Amino acid sequence: MIIQWRKSSYSGTANDDVCVELGRLAPGDGVGVRDSKNPDGGHLTLTSTQFTDLLSQLKQHPER
Template sequence: MTVSDLAGAVWRKSSHSGGGNDCVELVVSRSGAAVRDSKNTESGHLAFADVEWAEFLNEVKGGVLRTR
């Protein structure tokens, strides 16, 4: 995913974000996905190519990555 992919993108807040200040926002496109901190949107984002995003989701769903 490139910066141009994010031009005009509609970010959405995670449904798993808590009630405090631990929220993330997500945008998904044909070329991948990006994640950013919802309370500090100007600080940048993490971008994933489509294959990387699919691998990340599989690891989360498979229990390899867990939240605290």
């Protein structure tokens, strides 16, 4: 399966030093998260529940 990576809509400015891409992995395998500046450096694999929890935490604490 080829992973279709999607870059954050907040990426693309001149000062992008923290950019991530997300990719839907094979059905049941969750979501991949990788550094958009180092796409060959591997990715973090999160279950769908872990990814939802991560988004919830980021929304509650945007300054982190």
